[in-house]
Amino acid sequence: MSVQAYITRQIPEEGMSILKKKLNVSSWCSENVMPREDLLKHVKGMNGILCTISDNMDKEVLDAAGPQLKVISTLSVGTGHIDVSECKKRGIEVLNTPDVASDSAAEFTVTLVLLVARRLLEGMDAVKNGEWGLWKPMWICGFEMGGRTLGIHGLGRVGFGIARRLKPFNIERIIYHDLYHKEYASSVGATLVDLPTLLAESDMLCICCAPTPQTIKSFNKEAFAKMKEGSILINTSRGVIVDHNDLDAALKAGRPMAAGLDVTDPEPLPIDHPLMKNPKCIITPHQGTSTWATRINMAKAAASNLYISLLEEDN
Structure with missing residues (x-):
């Protein structure tokens, strides 16, 4: 059975290519924030989610995804947009990108x-x-x-x-x-x-x-x-x-x-x-990590986090 992963935003291809190696990947193909109703619909049945700091990953999203959700990887240093305590209760691993930015x-x-x-x-x-x-x-x-x-x-x-x-x-x-x-x-x-x-x-x-x-x-x-x-x-x-x-x-x-x-x-x-x-x-509009190199490295780190964790879960 293939491992399902969803990406809530368009990310650099350097990150996407990591996930496509062995995962069944679908994504929101836009740099704009994913509408809430679409987020709730598309995360259904996913084993892993790669999100951004603009995505509110709360109990409603976790419920919509289902019990098979095992990993949330965020393309950010902060995790304030994720209900970490609820994830812990459900055994969902939360991963971030603290070093690259x-x-x-x-x-x-x-x-x-x-x-x-x-x-x-x-x-x-x-x-x-x-x-x-x-x-x-x-x-x-x-x-x-x-x-x-x-x-x-x-x-x-x-x-x-x-x-x-x-x-x-x-x-x-x-x-x-x-x-x-x-x-x-x-x-x-x-x-x-x-x-x-x-x-x-x-x-x-x-x-x-x-x-x-x-x-x-x-x-x-x-x-x-x-x-x-x-x-x-x-x-x-x-x-x-x-x-x-x-x-x-x-x-x-x-x-x-x-x-x-x-x-x-x-x-x-x-x-x-x-x-x-x-x-x-x-x-300024939260530009602190806005360089081409950092964005690519953050995408690669977030993708690697999700990829490695999901494959470990699948074994």
Whole structure:
């Protein structure tokens, strides 16, 4: 009996070819999100599903698939879109792609740090709006990295990658907050500090921690009030960690001075949300891992995870 696998989105051929070796594969042939009613219909009878972060893999989907479903492989680092506890009850293995996206995510975070610190978007808008006149000594001035303190909330793969990339910019100090000391922190001269110290002393604060009951909405008005004057906040982790209404108010009050968000809650953020019109906030559409190489490698990793696990189940 052939092993059935369903792919909820069009993925690079490099990933698809792995699955086609020995699996009976069907897929949604579009880069757009699969409509819910189609998802519920097409997963029926599948042994494995390869999904994306936009697919809500909840109890309803698991019920629609049936008891023969054994594996869900997601083309993402996060698994918040999957009901992991329900999968565990049913003996369904949940697999993700945590390693392949770290470099591109770290690079993108550094890009946001530089964009925000140097007020690049404001400069570009000024040019487009015809505001670029005669030279003014202090017009659209930002700050340099040299002599500054880089703060990282969560020194995992991405956080460490950020520290490694920004250190050559003559960063004076690197501090981080995490649940415990990371042995590799010493290789970039990073020092473990508590959260109040991270907030008070960071010139550039990058959020790289996982969403947990302790971190969700932890960046709120109380946290922003403790941030260093003139500092910037960057979030490329998960949108739920930041209270967006509080951030809008904090930016208007000047602490932090500016922010860069690649993740929001919800995604996309409603067009009428105050942050969307706040000139001190750059918002990008969850582009952190959006490189050709990373997308291909994520597809290959997700496909390999599903392929190997299903063949093991079949033996």
